[in-house]
Amino acid sequence: xTATWRKVRTLFATQFAxxxxxxxxxxxxxxxxxxxxxxxxxxxxxxxxAPGGQIGGxxxxxxxxxxxxxxxxxxxxxxxxxxxxxxxxxxxxxSPKLLRPLDPLWxxxxxxxxxxxxxxxxxxxxxxxxxWLAGARFTTNPTAYLAALGLAFLGFCARFLxxxxxxxxxxxxxxxxxxxxxxxxxxxALGGMFAPLxxxxxxxxxxxxxxxxxxxLGLPAQLLAGKATLGDAGRGALVLTLWLVVFWALRLAVWRxxxxxxxxxxx
Amino acid sequence: MTRYLRLIRIFTGATLAAQxxxxxxxxxxxxxxxxxxxxxxxxxxxxxxxxxxxxxxxxSFHEALLVVGLFTLTEGFISVFIQPNLSKIAxxxxxxxMDFTLLKPIDAQFGVSTRNMNVLRVTDLLIGLGLTVYAxxxxxxxxxxxxxxxxxYASALVIVYCIWLVLSTTAxxxxxxQNVTELFNGVFGAARFPVTAFPLPIRAFLxxxxxxxxxxxxxxxxxxxxxxxxxxxxxxLVAAVFFVGARLFWLKAVGSYTSASS
Numbered sequence: 079x080t081a082t083w084r085k086v087r088t089l090f091a092t093q094f095a096x097x098x099x100x101x102x103x104x105x106x107x108x109x110x111x112x113x114x115x116x117x118x119x120x121x122x123x124x125x126x127x128a129p130g131g132q133i134g135g136x137x138x139x140x141x142x143x144x145x146x147x148x149x150x151x152x153x154x155x156x157x158x159x160x161x162x163x164x165x166x167x168x169x170x171x172x173s174p175k176l177l178r179p180l181d182p183l184w185x186x187x188x189x190x191x192x193x194x195x196x197x198x199x200x201x202x203x204x205x206x207x208x209x210w211l212a213g214a215r216f217t218t219n220p221t222a223y224l225a226a227l228g229l230a231f232l233g234f235c236a237r238f239l240x241x242x243x244x245x246x247x248x249x250x251x252x253x254x255x256x257x258x259x260x261x262x263x264x265x266x267a268l269g270g271m272f273a274p275l276x277x278x279x280x281x282x283x284x285x286x287x288x289x290x291x292x293x294x295l296g297l298p299a300q301l302l303a304g305k306a307t308l309g310d311a312g313r314g315a316l317v318l319t320l321w322l323v324v325f326w327a328l329r330l331a332v333w334r335x336x337x338x339x340x341x342x343x344x345x
Numbered sequence: 346m347t348r349y350l351r352l353i354r355i356f357t358g359a360t361l362a363a364q365x366x367x368x369x370x371x372x373x374x375x376x377x378x379x380x381x382x383x384x385x386x387x388x389x390x391x392x393x394x395x396x397x398x399x400x401x402x403x404x405s406f407h408e409a410l411l412v413v414g415l416f417t418l419t420e421g422f423i424s425v426f427i428q429p430n431l432s433k434i435a436x437x438x439x440x441x442x443m444d445f446t447l448l449k450p451i452d453a454q455f456g457v458s459t460r461n462m463n464v465l466r467v468t469d470l471l472i473g474l475g476l477t478v479y480a481x482x483x484x485x486x487x488x489x490x491x492x493x494x495x496x497x498y499a500s501a502l503v504i505v506y507c508i509w510l511v512l513s514t515t516a517x518x519x520x521x522x523q524n525v526t527e528l529f530n531g532v533f534g535a536a537r538f539p540v541t542a543f544p545l546p547i548r549a550f551l552x553x554x555x556x557x558x559x560x561x562x563x564x565x566x567x568x569x570x571x572x573x574x575x576x577x578x579x580x581x582l583v584a585a586v587f588f589v590g591a592r593l594f595w596l597k598a599v600g601s602y603t604s605a606s607s
Binding site: 103106107109110111112113116117119120121122123124126128133134251252253254255256257259260262263266267272273277278279 | 369370372373374376377379380381383384387388391392394395397398401402521524525527528530531532534535537538542543544547
């Protein structure tokens with residue numbers, strides 16, 4: 079137990095030290111993920127021009143709340159591990175990492191978590207600023223925040239695992255990072271980055287409930303906006319956990335096959 | 346002049362030969378293109394999918410689709426012609442290989458801007474063009490409108506090139522510039538929608554601070570015949586000012602360049 083604990087602490091401490099060096103970049107990366115903000119502005123203008131000042135039961139301020147929440151949650155879910163894997167596999171720099179007595183997955187996982195710690199204060203500042211500018215109002219129920227954070231954490235783990243699996247495709251193909259763009263699109267669409275899920279055609283909603291996406295992005299956002307209940311959060315957590323198991327098994331299978339292929343070529 | 350045209354032909358040949366070697370990458374490029382156009386299309390599809398919504402910012406569905414087409418076309422232009430060249434400036438400054446470019450008997454700005462090409466992302470150009478033509482076929486378009494739009498879109502491309510050049514040229518002072526261009530991409534994402542779809546203060550920002558409005562909205566307006574003469578004149582003017590500004594900035598940067606070793 080102490081050995082594991084020491085590993086965890088060292089991993090996190092080194093990755094945190096590395097991430098604090100990138101703090102200026104982290105703010106820039108945050109600002110370059112603007113899709114939710116662009117959608118927010120468009121929907122706010124739409125609601126402002128609509129008769130009655132609302133669309134689908136959302137007023138301009140409610141759109142601001144929803145999309146700012148999505149932005150906040152999506153910022154907690156940023157994962158770049160596929161790029162790192164792509165690079166490491168192609169250039170062979172994966173080899174020294176394999177020599178460590180630890181699955182390289184944990185190193186990247188720690189690095190992503192450490193980045194979140196660096197990102198969070200700046201993120202809160204930006205959200206507060208945008209909320210003040212756009213007139214968004216978040217829920218005052220503290221348990222909703224805890225539930226949203228919990229879902230965001232599960233969602234992050236799920237996203238990390240599927241991105242990791244896509245990154246591992248670099249063992250076989252040169253265009254693994256392009257698959258990522260298409261999967262990102264599905265995640266953004268079904269997660270509710272373009273609009274709250276209720277605004278989608280009904281058949282899309284029926285498909286979406288079976289995927290992890292609405293529970294990792296739209297649902298936590300709705301919790302922050304005060305439009306979802308804790309019961310919804312519990313159901314979402316259950317679905318996400320099931321998907322986590324699936325993604326974990328998938329990533330393990332691909333990893334084992336990939337390593338065999340890597341060993342055959344690289345060693 | 347003919348020398349420069351000949352150089353462009355040689356550069357294109359070399360870059361094509363280098364890229365067609367990796368045919369498997371084509372699949373990836375197509376996937377990435379589909380992802381990008383998918384984001385733009387879904388964005389407006391959900392907006393217009395709401396019951397009772399017939400216009401966004403005063404634009405009908407096909408008019409908004411025109412903007413998406415021009416946006417995709419511009420993304421293609423960036424990833425085929427601009428990004429493969431200008432993103433290399435930072436590395437050339439860092440490693441000192443900029444010396445070779447500066448020593449050649451051709452204009453250095455021409456050299457860094459035309460050497461490479463990402464042929465694989467031509468799919469973006471095709472999708473963008475297809476969308477634009479499809480959208481235009483559902484609207485009443487005059488010949489004058491098409492010519493005007495083409496001229497204004499040419500100005501738009503000059504504006505995009507100049508913004509990228511200035512951002513990448515900052516590499517002569519700051520070593521990393523990839524982040525700055527990321528930031529531009531973030532703002533440029535707003536060009537998926539006509540600027541009138543945004544609240545008033547944002548519209549002003551997208552017109553006067555970062556002239557995203559001139560890139561997709563203005564040419565689309567020319568095509569639908571809703572362009573005001575003031576904007577029609579402003580676009581080439583902005584392009585000209587940007588071009589001169591970017592040129593001066595580039596010359597100043599090169600002037601202060603002292604190679605990586607000294």
